Amino acid sequence: MAMKSRAASAFVMFDVIYADGTRSSNRKVPASALGGLEGDEPARGIIEAQDREIAAASGRPRSDVSSITRTPPRPANDPAGPERKPKGKR
Numbered sequence: 001m002a003m004k005s006r007a008a009s010a011f012v013m014f015d016v017i018y019a020d021g022t023r024s025s026n027r028k029v030p031a032s033a034l035g036g037l038e039g040d041e042p043a044r045g046i047i048e049a050q051d052r053e054i055a056a057a058s059g060r061p062r063s064d065v066s067s068i069t070r071t072p073p074r075p076a077n078d079p080a081g082p083e084r085k086p087k088g089k090r
Contacts (some may be wrong), residue, residue, distance in 0.1 A: 007055075011031060012043070014070055015027070015071050
């Protein structure tokens with residue numbers, strides 16, 4: 001059986017800022033939808049479509065998307081991120 005290509009199932013994460021000032025982090029967009037001449041612009045349409053689906057299910061509409069940026073990658077040596085505090089007795 002052939003192995004599934006990582007590129008076909010990979011996602012790109014985006015941080016979204018809405019017109020009312022709220023922020024939504026780590027929104028997933030399929031990597032296959034990005035990269036052409038438009039760059040990351042198709043991500044806006046995909047995220048807005050996701051917001052419409054969520055609003056229909058929850059009954060609470062989202063504000064308009066003000067801006068989107070790629071989520072910065074986490075450091076390779078710390079998968080939990082820089083905010084993680086060590087556990088244990090002091």
